[in-house]
Amino acid sequence: MKEAFRATHDPYAVLRLPEFRLYVTARLCITLAMQIQAVIVGWQIYDITQDPLSLGLMGLAEAIPSIVVSLYAGYLADMVSRKRIIMVVVTVLLLCSAALLFFTLDASQVLARYGVLPIYGVIFVSGIARGFMGPALFAFMPQLVVNKQLYANAITWSSTTWQAASLTGPAIGGLLYGFAGSTAAYAADATLVLLSLTAFAFIGSKPLPENTNPQNMTESLRSGIRFVFGNQVILSAISLDLFAVLFGGAVALLPIFASDILQTGPEGLGFLRAAPAVGSVLMAVIMAYHPIAANAGKKMLWCVAGFGVCIVLFGLSTNFWFSLVLLALSGAFDSISVIIRSTLIHTLTPEYMKGRVSSVNNIFVGSSNEIGAFESGFTAKLMGVVPAVLFGGVMTLVVVGVTAVKADKLRVLSLDQGATPELA
Structure with a gap:
């Protein structure tokens, strides 16, 4: 049976759908823009403060x-x-990019007068927009695919697109900022958001899935929360990613590593930011050809543990190239976890509930990078940069150990392409 599946598996099946190609193109552009923006804003804020x-x-x-x-x-x-x-939402993000571009123009004295506060204000508005974008994108993608047997393939290529943008975006941002200045970098950011908006405009609107149990807003939200917390597999997979990223994320401190420890400039920061995506893209492409089936839960646990080990070693490293390799490996391990978790949620969640379930997932995982950035900055302020990264990596390993013991259904989880996960 497995041999027959491998023989008939088409790794490019979902890319043959025109609207899905538009979707991944739009996602590529918006992710590139956000990654470029993150590098510029991070370097700018640390340079000022x-x-x-x-x-x-x-x-x-x-x-x-x-x-x-x-x-x-x-x-x-x-x-x-x-x-x-x-x-x-993408229109709002375009306005945010335009505002950041305006702040860098000679005619603007905003940053000279108010420091970094205007940048924080734009980030706050973009956070609101991205809070609305996550559930909408998550729920919209399956409507472009229709066939549930293509969900895993769609998730793999969507993840590959996101990681590819995460790979090239920081490098482009760092190089543009280093060689052409912040104005050119923010102009590229705004242009890419505009291209994303154009690609989304060419995708046809889809009717909402039929809901046989209409509810008021309060009860509707409760039903989405109950669904997540009532499913041990989804809850444990989400929780594992949440705490691993929360404690193990060193990305927020990369400007300090680039500037003070590894002693490289914004160009080096761009490559450091891109390194995890290198590993993620390579792993996602491998998974497109060889989807995970047996022992998916165990592989997820081992990969998150590998992620934690990479973070610990990165904190100890003073060599730029070794640090790049470690960050790339951390991205490869993280890619497996992301694809397994997304496949589970898409497969097990009814179409009419995907927005609400995605919003719960976003609270757990979607914002864990940002909250992890605060945790990293706060612990770095208290105990120093290197000890903060070491602490985060060790805590990631602790989280994996606790999850392995408590989440028995995740340990025995298996995934079949396009099928409901088997728990026994």
Whole structure:
């Protein structure tokens, strides 16, 4: 049976759908833009403040509004045209990129007068927009695929696209900032957001899935939360990613590593930011050809543990090239976890509930990078940069150990391409 599946598996099946190609193109452009923006903003803020806590506050400024609006955003994605939400949100992100570009112009004295506060304000607004975008994108993608047997393939290529943008975006941002200045970098950011908006505009609107059990907003939100917390497999997979990224994320401190420890400039920071995506892209492509089937849960646990080990070794490294390799390996391990978790949620969640379930997932995982950035900045302020990274890596290993013991259904989880996960 497995041999027959491998013989008939088409790794490019979902890419043959025109609207899915538009979707991944739009996602590529918006992710490139956000990654370029993150590098520029991070370097700019640290250059102005020279304070590691300011980098943590940058993550918090985006995470708080995203979390606050998440549940309502999920409800809205199940009640309103998902394409309409996406178009409005990307338009807001375009305005945010334009504002950051304006701040760098000679005619603007905003940063000279107010310091980094205007940048934090734009990040706050973009956090609100991204809080609405996550559930809408998550729920919209299956409507472009239709066939559930293609879900895993779609998730793999969507993840590959995201990681490819995460790979090239930071490098482009660092190089543009280093050689052409912040104005050119922010102009590229705004252009890419505009291209994303154009690609989304060419995708047709889709009717909302039929809901046989209509509810008011409060009960609707409760039902989404109950669904997640009532499913041990989904809950444990989400929780594992949440705490691993929360404690193991060293990305927020990369400007300090690049500047003070590894002694490289914004160009080097771009490559450091891109390194995890190198590993992620390579792993995602491998998984497109060889989807995970047996022992998916055990592989997920081992890979998150490998992620934690990489973070510990990165904290100890003073060699730029060794640090790049470690970050790339951490991305490869993380890619497996992301694809397994996303496949589970898409497969096990009813179509009419995907917006709300995605919003819960966003609260757990979608903002964990930003909250992890605050945790990293805060612990770096208290105990120093290197001890903070070591602490995060060790805590990731502790989380894996506790999850392995407590989540018995995740340990025996298996995945079949396009099929409901088998728990026994």
